[in-house]
Amino acid sequence: MNIAIVGSGYVGLVTGVCLAHIGHKVVCVDVDREKIRKLRLGKVPIYEPGLEELLKKYLKNKKLSFTWAIKEAAKKSDAIFIAVGTPSKKNGDADLTYVENVAREIALSMDSYKLIIEKSTVPAETGKRIARTIRMNLPKNKKSIPDFDVASNPEFLREGSAIKDFMNPDRVVIGVESKKAERILREIYKPLKPHMVVTNINSAELIKHASNSFLATKISFINAIAQICDHLGADVLKVAEGMGFDKRIGRSFLDAGIGYGGSCFPKDVDAFVRLSEKSGYNFKLLNEVRSVNEEQKAFFVRLIEDKLWIVKNKVIGVLGLAFKPNTDDMRNAPSLDIIKMLQHEGAKIKAYDPVSMENAKKMMKKITYSKDPYALAKGCDCLLLLTEWDEFKHLDFKKLGKVMSQPILFDGRNMYRKQDFEKLGFEYYGIGRGMV
Ligand code: UDX
Numbered sequence: 487m488n489i490a491i492v493g494s495g496y497v498g499l500v501t502g503v504c505l506a507h508i509g510h511k512v513v514c515v516d517v518d519r520e521k522i523r524k525l526r527l528g529k530v531p532i533y534e535p536g537l538e539e540l541l542k543k544y545l546k547n548k549k550l551s552f553t554w555a556i557k558e559a560a561k562k563s564d565a566i567f568i569a570v571g572t573p574s575k576k577n578g579d580a581d582l583t584y585v586e587n588v589a590r591e592i593a594l595s596m597d598s599y600k601l602i603i604e605k606s607t608v609p610a611e612t613g614k615r616i617a618r619t620i621r622m623n624l625p626k627n628k629k630s631i632p633d634f635d636v637a638s639n640p641e642f643l644r645e646g647s648a649i650k651d652f653m654n655p656d657r658v659v660i661g662v663e664s665k666k667a668e669r670i671l672r673e674i675y676k677p678l679k680p681h682m683v684v685t686n687i688n689s690a691e692l693i694k695h696a697s698n699s700f701l702a703t704k705i706s707f708i709n710a711i712a713q714i715c716d717h718l719g720a721d722v723l724k725v726a727e728g729m730g731f732d733k734r735i736g737r738s739f740l741d742a743g744i745g746y747g748g749s750c751f752p753k754d755v756d757a758f759v760r761l762s763e764k765s766g767y768n769f770k771l772l773n774e775v776r777s778v779n780e781e782q783k784a785f786f787v788r789l790i791e792d793k794l795w796i797v798k799n800k801v802i803g804v805l806g807l808a809f810k811p812n813t814d815d816m817r818n819a820p821s822l823d824i825i826k827m828l829q830h831e832g833a834k835i836k837a838y839d840p841v842s843m844e845n846a847k848k849m850m851k852k853i854t855y856s857k858d859p860y861a862l863a864k865g866c867d868c869l870l871l872l873t874e875w876d877e878f879k880h881l882d883f884k885k886l887g888k889v890m891s892q893p894i895l896f897d898g899r900n901m902y903r904k905q906d907f908e909k910l911g912f913e914y915y916g917i918g919r920g921m922v
Contacts, residue, residue: 487510487511487564487565487670487673487674488510488511488513488562488563488564488565489502489505489510489511489512489513489563489564489565489566489567489674490512490513490514490515490556490559490560490562490563490565490566490567491505491512491513491514491515491566491567491569491605492515492556492559492566492567492568492569492570492588492592493515493516493568493569493570493571493584493588493605493606494514494515494516494518494521494522494525494552494569495516495532495569495570495571496532496534496643496645496648496749496815497569497605497606497641497643498514498516498567498569498570498605499514499525499530499532499534499537499541500534500537500643500648500649500652501567501569501605501641501643501652502514502550503537503540503541503544503550503649504540504649504652504653505674506540506544506549506550507540507544507653508653508677508678509549509677510549510674511549512544512549512550512551513550513551513552513553513558513559513562513563514550514551514552514553514559515552515553515554515555515556515559516552516554517554518554519554522552522553522554525541525552526545526551526552528541528542528545532814532815533812533813533814533815533841533842534645534646534648534649534813535646535647535649535812536649537648537649540649556588556591556592556595557591557594557595560591560592560595560596560600561595561597563600564599564600564601564670565600565601565603565670565671565674566592566600566601566602566603567603567604567605567639568585568588568589568602568603568604568605568606568616569605569606569641570584570585570588570606571584571606572584572585572606572607572608572753572757573753574752574753574756574757577760578756578757578759578760579609579756579757579760580607580608580609580753580757580760582608582612582615585604585606585608585612585616586615586616586619589602589616589619589620589623590619590620590623592620593619593620593621593622593623593624593625594623594625596620596624596625596632596634597625597632598632599632599633599634600632600634601634601635601636601637601666601667601670601671602616602620602634602635602636602637603636603637603638603639603671604616604636604637604638604639604640604661604687604691605639605640605641607640607641607694607695607698607750607753607754607757608638608691609691609695609757609758609760609761610688610691610692610695610761610765611688611691612691613636613637613638613661613663613687613688613691614687616636617634617636620634620636635662635663635664635666635667636663636667636687637660637661637662637663637667637671637687637690638659638660638661638662638687638690638691639658639659639660639661639671639690640659640690640691640693640694641694642655642656642657642694642697645748645749645810645812645813645815646810646811646812646813647812653678655678655680655681656681657680657681657682657683658671658675658678658680658681658682658683659683659685659690659693659694660672660682660683660684660685660690661685661686661687661688661689661690661691662684662685662686662687663686663687668684694754695754695757695758695761696758698750698751698754698755698758699754699755699758699772699775701739701751702746702751702754702755702772702775702779703771703772703775704739704740705739705740705741705745705746705751705779706745706746706774706775706776706778706779706782707740708722708725708726708739708740708741708742709742709743709745709778709779709782709917709918710778711725711726711742711918712742712917712918713785713918714918715742715918715919715920716917716918716919716920718920719920720918720920721918721919721920722742722900722917722918722919723742723900723918723919725918726740726741726742741899741900742900742917742918743782743898743899743900743917744782744783744786744820744824744872744898744899744917745778745779745780745782745783745820746779746809746820747809747810747817747818747819747820747822748809748810748815748817748818748819749815749817749818751818752776752779752818753818755772755775755776756776758772759772759773759776780823782820782917783820783823783824783827784827786824786896786898786917787824787827787828787831789896789915790802790828790868790870790896791831793868793894793896793913793915794867794868794894797828797831797832797833798831798832798833799832799833799834800833800834800867800868801833801834801836801865801866801867801891802828802833802834802835802836802866802867802868802869802870803836803837803838803856803862803863803866803868803869803870803890804821804825804835804836804837804838804862804869804870804872805838805859805862805869805870805871805872805873805875805878806821806838806839806871806872806873806874806875806878806899807819807821807837807839807842807843807846807872807873808821808839808841808842808873809821809873810873810874811873811874811875811876812875813841813842814841814842814844814845815842815845816842816845816846816849819842819872819873820872820898821837821846821872821873822849822850824870824872824898825837825850825853826850829852834854835852835853835854836853836854836855836856836862836866837853837854837855837856837862838855838856838857838858838859838861838862839873839875840875840877843855859878859881859886860882860885860886860889863886863889863890864889864890865889865890865891866890866891867890867891867892867894868890868892868894868895868896869886869890869894869895869896870895870896870898871895871896871897871898871899871901871902872898872899873899874899874901878901879901883895883906883907883910883912884910887910887911887912893910893911893912893913894912894913894915895907895912895913895914895915896915897914897915897916897917898917899917900916900917900918900919902914902916904916904919
């Protein structure tokens, strides 16, 4: 099919490349002309393993093209995905300005039937508002007003594994209000032979918010268990292992640490709380999920203060800045708040991250960035592991310990084993490892 994707960010670009990969002809749109220029040259503006190779392949065989003109893209497409950003407003609401703009522009360019598909994460009832915006902006001077449908098709892509997640979906959720819309979406995803969940638009929009909020709940639950483990001298890794074998629970997303970050969980939990309030339900459980997540970072800083004694003028080396491994994304990364709290106490911060330092430099000042973990460790009074990059698994901590002022490691992602470090003369502190 001929498909347009409006919004070439983390979601839109991966969706566009993968839809081309399964056989469709795709045009991706973005207002950022510099980004479009780079994409046309096969340059990917984000760090997503495997994306650049696929981009180049489908540029070459013309299955994938890029433009900044919605009109041109919409005209030659049967289905148009809206994949623009829905950032948080101050009060936690999702800001749907970009979504409304795109809906209006699509309407103005319509001269035949189109299926408009919400890919962005939006609160329930947004589909209805998109349909109303389109109806109000259809060209009046046309003899026949073109027909259209709106549908919801939320994404469940994790940064760092987005292509794998697209190509191997646990399920494809579609929210439709017509058989025609359902038929088109089934056709689009047919090559993946996925399990299809077909429902109405509101339910599909809710599935997205409910899924992300449940995953965030699972993380805050195990972080709360970690706090108890620290007081009782229990090991949260063992607790998570014991829980995880129960198929009703599952081991994934039970990794205690400094909490969740990223562009989705914080934003989606906030938006879901707001949506619930507006629909008349006070989602107290999610408020608690948020506060446990915030508290986890403050707890980690208190642990550092407790073990270092005086933080002022101490040199602290940060291993990993991104909100998770295999991404350069610093949005809502726990490292941002932790570093801010430590700087507030007068600590001197050094940092190393394999890919996200360029983004970090735009968000944090007064940090010495190191070229590798060994340069980072020089003169440090302690090291903090904040992102569990694979390359940190095999560091030579014997060598690192020798260049540090004092060999102390705070493991914010429980990446290491205490006994391995004590053999090397390190003081080791994890999260929920029974330390307090
Ligand atoms: C998430 C959802 O997983 C995905 O389905 C949705 O489409 C977008 O949001 P993403 O934010 O890219 O994906 O990353 P994810 O792997 O879910 O991790 C989110 C955060 O939770 C990271 O900061 C990660 O470090 C943290 N996390 C994850 C934990 O602290 N513990 C865990 O057990 C798992």
